Amino acid sequence: MAQDTVAPKIEVLGKAAMVEGQFVKGNYTYESNGTPSTPYIREALPYRPWINNEYAQLGIKATINSYFSIIAEPQVRLWNDTWDWTSLGQDAAPNNPFTQHMTISLADAEGVFTFGNKDALAFTLEAGVFPFKYNQDVKNLGEYLFRTGETPAFIQSSFDYAYATMTGIRLNTEILNSLSLDLLLTQEEQILPINDWSISVLAAYKVPKLLDIGAGIMFDRLIAVDPVNAEKPVSTLSSSLQNTYYTSSGALDTLSWGGTKFMAHASFDPKGLLSDDFSKIFGKEDGKIYTEVAILGLKSFTTYKKAIVDVDTSLVVDSSMNFFSDISQRIPIMIGFNIPTFKALDYLSVEVEYFGWPYSPSLYNYANQLVTLPRPIIPTTPDNQNILYTKGNNLKWSINARKTLWGGFSIVGQIANDHTRHDTYYGPYADPEEVFIDHGSWGWWLKLQYCL
Amino acid sequence: MKSRFLVVMIIIGCLLTRGALFAQDSAVTPKIEWTGMAALEEGQFVKCDYVNGPMGFRPWLTREYARLGINATFNRHLRLAIIPQLKFWNDTWDWTILQDNQGYYKNVQLNPLTQHASVSLADAEGIISFGSSDAIGLNIAAGVIPFKYDEEARNLGEYLFRTGEHPAYVFNEFDEAYATLTGLRVNAELFQNLSLDLFLTTETQVQPMNDWSLSFLAGYKIPGYLDVGAGIMFDRLFFAVPLLDKPVSGKLNTYHTSSGELDTFSYGGTKVMARLAFDPKGFLPSAIAGIFGKEDGKIFGEVAILGLTNITAYKHPQGDTISLVIDTAHNYYSDISQRIPVMFGFNIPTFKILDYLSIELEWYGDPYAADLSTLESFQWYLPVPNGLDPAKSFWKYSFNLRKTLWDHFSIIGQIARDHTRHDAFNVYNSDEDEIFKTQDEWGWWLKLQYNF
Numbered sequence: 001m002a003q004d005t006v007a008p009k010i011e012v013l014g015k016a017a018m019v020e021g022q023f024v025k026g027n028y029t030y031e032s033n034g035t036p037s038t039p040y041i042r043e044a045l046p047y048r049p050w051i052n053n054e055y056a057q058l059g060i061k062a063t064i065n066s067y068f069s070i071i072a073e074p075q076v077r078l079w080n081d082t083w084d085w086t087s088l089g090q091d092a093a094p095n096n097p098f099t100q101h102m103t104i105s106l107a108d109a110e111g112v113f114t115f116g117n118k119d120a121l122a123f124t125l126e127a128g129v130f131p132f133k134y135n136q137d138v139k140n141l142g143e144y145l146f147r148t149g150e151t152p153a154f155i156q157s158s159f160d161y162a163y164a165t166m167t168g169i170r171l172n173t174e175i176l177n178s179l180s181l182d183l184l185l186t187q188e189e190q191i192l193p194i195n196d197w198s199i200s201v202l203a204a205y206k207v208p209k210l211l212d213i214g215a216g217i218m219f220d221r222l223i224a225v226d227p228v229n230a231e232k233p234v235s236t237l238s239s240s241l242q243n244t245y246y247t248s249s250g251a252l253d254t255l256s257w258g259g260t261k262f263m264a265h266a267s268f269d270p271k272g273l274l275s276d277d278f279s280k281i282f283g284k285e286d287g288k289i290y291t292e293v294a295i296l297g298l299k300s301f302t303t304y305k306k307a308i309v310d311v312d313t314s315l316v317v318d319s320s321m322n323f324f325s326d327i328s329q330r331i332p333i334m335i336g337f338n339i340p341t342f343k344a345l346d347y348l349s350v351e352v353e354y355f356g357w358p359y360s361p362s363l364y365n366y367a368n369q370l371v372t373l374p375r376p377i378i379p380t381t382p383d384n385q386n387i388l389y390t391k392g393n394n395l396k397w398s399i400n401a402r403k404t405l406w407g408g409f410s411i412v413g414q415i416a417n418d419h420t421r422h423d424t425y426y427g428p429y430a431d432p433e434e435v436f437i438d439h440g441s442w443g444w445w446l447k448l449q450y451c452l
Numbered sequence: 453m454k455s456r457f458l459v460v461m462i463i464i465g466c467l468l469t470r471g472a473l474f475a476q477d478s479a480v481t482p483k484i485e486w487t488g489m490a491a492l493e494e495g496q497f498v499k500c501d502y503v504n505g506p507m508g509f510r511p512w513l514t515r516e517y518a519r520l521g522i523n524a525t526f527n528r529h530l531r532l533a534i535i536p537q538l539k540f541w542n543d544t545w546d547w548t549i550l551q552d553n554q555g556y557y558k559n560v561q562l563n564p565l566t567q568h569a570s571v572s573l574a575d576a577e578g579i580i581s582f583g584s585s586d587a588i589g590l591n592i593a594a595g596v597i598p599f600k601y602d603e604e605a606r607n608l609g610e611y612l613f614r615t616g617e618h619p620a621y622v623f624n625e626f627d628e629a630y631a632t633l634t635g636l637r638v639n640a641e642l643f644q645n646l647s648l649d650l651f652l653t654t655e656t657q658v659q660p661m662n663d664w665s666l667s668f669l670a671g672y673k674i675p676g677y678l679d680v681g682a683g684i685m686f687d688r689l690f691f692a693v694p695l696l697d698k699p700v701s702g703k704l705n706t707y708h709t710s711s712g713e714l715d716t717f718s719y720g721g722t723k724v725m726a727r728l729a730f731d732p733k734g735f736l737p738s739a740i741a742g743i744f745g746k747e748d749g750k751i752f753g754e755v756a757i758l759g760l761t762n763i764t765a766y767k768h769p770q771g772d773t774i775s776l777v778i779d780t781a782h783n784y785y786s787d788i789s790q791r792i793p794v795m796f797g798f799n800i801p802t803f804k805i806l807d808y809l810s811i812e813l814e815w816y817g818d819p820y821a822a823d824l825s826t827l828e829s830f831q832w833y834l835p836v837p838n839g840l841d842p843a844k845s846f847w848k849y850s851f852n853l854r855k856t857l858w859d860h861f862s863i864i865g866q867i868a869r870d871h872t873r874h875d876a877f878n879v880y881n882s883d884e885d886e887i888f889k890t891q892d893e894w895g896w897w898l899k900l901q902y903n904f
Contacts, residue, residue: 050692
């Protein structure tokens with residue numbers, strides 16, 4: 001390495017984008033009087049929130065030598081709340097529900113070491129904050145390994161963001177330009193409790209222009225930063241916020257975060273079987289069929305309770321919190337197809353997902369110290385009927401399109417019923433559930449984007 | 453909503469058509485040009501108001517700005533500008549009047565005396581260009597767009613995008629006599645003389661957010677002599693959330709029409725603007741004209757109508773549900789002459805000592821309070837003024853000067869009684885009225901700026 005003579009090079013990276021859209025039909029769930037101990041109420045949105053986001057990214061990629069480069073690319077995002085302020089009355093007023101908010105983040109901030117040759121054997125080590133996408137065909141649904149949780153079993157979606165921004169270290173090996181192996185040690189920065197460490201291993205094999213298959217496993221939150229207070233939080237509040245249960249042997253245990261996730265994906269391009277003359281009338285993405293399946297938590301367990309409370313009697317299944325006993329309820333399956341547009345568009349894709357999780361698609365549930373609980377909420381209807389099982393939320397769909405002009409300007413569109421969640425500036429008013437819960441719910445998004 | 457869809461589809465169709473026609477062009481090598489600005493601003497409100505009373509002290513103003521961005525030229529047709537801005541600032545509200553009856557200052561936890569930081573986008577747009585401005589040039593820009601149509605206005609004026617109709621407010625900000633618009637702009641330049649602009653913009657500054665407006669401007673200039681222009685803005689033509697645009701608040705926002713129907717004031721309306729700038733130096737021999745600075749001697753003016761439609765508010769006399777009388781308490785918008793600001797300006801010749809030394813005068817006959825504090829339950833203002841303000845002067849003035857040294861360093865000064873408003877970090881402490889209301893109130897500002 002000491003003999004390397006490649007001159008350092010600075011490359012400017014940048015992006016500016018404007019996103020407009022609307023939740024045409026959706027839901028909003030809120031705590032009924034703003035305290036953590038009261039039930040959540042789920043209602044249909046009485047109006048159609050407008051979505052408005054502006055993004056600007058400006059950064060550099062500095063190539064120090066042929067082995068080492070640095071990328072630094074911060075992002076500014078201007079956005080508005082989309083939650084239902086009409087449900088909260090004057091309490092919501094001080095929290096500026098109608099002003100534009102600004103968030104700064106790191107789209108990319110990493111050092112990258114590369115060795116070898118991808119056509120034979122190559123290694124890449126990157127450390128920092130880096131975007132990672134293992135399924136190149138997914139436009140919205142899918143990419144389950146790093147956009148999901150196990151307890152509760154949730155999935156995240158965000159428009160034109162079908163990848164994950166990881167913090168940690170990634171070691172990648174590329175063999176003969178066909179086989180790719182990834183080992184990741186990552187730290188949780190998005191979902192409470194934060195800073196837990198996870199280890200993931202992924203493998204992928206591709207036959208260029210024909211087939212791309214892969215699988216991965218994630219030992220999520222393998223190393224808990226706060227094992228006592230955060231990983232196994234104890235809630236002594238109402239039954240809807242219970243986090244302790246009896247095991248089959250009668251021991252008292254607590255639901256905890258983390259678990260093991262598994263993923264497999266495959267993509268088939270039928271154009272690879274056509275002659276070159278015939279296949280070139282199609283666009284690069286046309287006709288591809290792709291799919292992904294995951295298991296969000298390999299381990300199932302049943303929760304029990306005493307038949308008679310506070311009496312040493314036999315145990316019965318506690319159906320009010322028996323969320324993790326059936327593995328089939330934690331298996332999302334996605335299938336997608338790129339409708340041929342004959343180069344008129346970059347892609348026009350349709351994705352459909354089935355996810356049999358029957359409970360609330362909630363991401364958090366506060367305990368008495370505003371620590372989140374690793375279980376779904378049980379919302380109520382406005383007339384106080386518990387919604388233990390959430391119907392109508394098993395099937396998701398997404399139609400996505402993109403057109404790139406002159407290499408730098410793109411128009412990206414989406415119509416979907418996916419796992420989008422409300423944007424809320426003030427935490428206590430955040431909706432723990434998804435926006436689109438019913439079959440008839442959907443939204444649309446449109447992005448104008450310029451990239452360097 | 454259908455109208456919004458139609459507008460969006462038309463824009464996409466135009467862009468895709470152009471893309472198909474010009475997809476092959478890539479003759480010019482992409483070029484990156486860095487741009488930046490750093491500025492220090494100091495000033496003082498020498499005599500001013502706070503919440504309808506004179507302030508007991510003279511708030512000092514201090515702001516620091518930093519911008520760093522790029523202008524990237526992809527090819528002959530596509531350019532990208534990304535320029536984020538960082539601004540440090542302090543509150544200017546009167547925290548001394550918030551003492552309780554024991555002499556303790558209330559709300560100090562809201563940090564009235566600490567410095568705040570705001571990040572925004574000074575510019576974040578892509579610009580697609582066709583043709584040539586010497587003949588016919590077409591530019592399409594989308595994103596966050598700084599826009600100034602009246603090159604002569606230094607402080608007052610630029611009414612079309614810095615005003616509202618209900619209520620009819622005017623905004624000023626030191627050395628920001630322009631508007632930062634979010635949306636789409638289509639500009640045609642014809643033979644370097646005629647300029648036509650069409651805007652589709654979304655509201656991101658003043659509640660209610662995200663409403664869409666359509667504007668059309670035309671400008672004609674005879675270089676060295678005359679510059680005239682006019683424009684019309686259909687403000688909030690499309691409501692993002694109709695529920696927000698006609699807020700119901702007891703009797704504050706409702707009135708009876710001449711036919712006896714109950715109606716609600718709403719935001720938005722139609723504004724028109726006309727401007728003119730005349731440079732008498734164009735009539736002088738070049739030997740004499742050459743002793744003057746480029747801006748010396750210019751005379752300029754602008755007039756606008758903030759809401760073309762008059763609304764007369766009626767009510768039923770007490771005890772009578774049949775007849776109608778004029779409701780003088782709510783009859784805010786019946787006289788169009790009260791919504792016509794007129795600005796006149798003159799650049800005092802300095803014979804190249806200064807870039808400009810201008811004096812601007814404005815007459816604006818709005819007798820109502822200029823505040824936006826008719827607060828509804830969500831702390832946003834209603835589309836009605838907060839009563840009459842008999843102490844308010846209809847006259848505003850502004851003295852402005854600028855000196856640029858070595859092409860990159862500028863000193864900018866202002867003495868004015870204008871439409872400035874207080875800065876407050878927390879909405880509870882904001883005074884939504886203007887600072888300078890009576891004839892003896894004024895302030896001064898000084899800015900040292902470096903840009904490249």
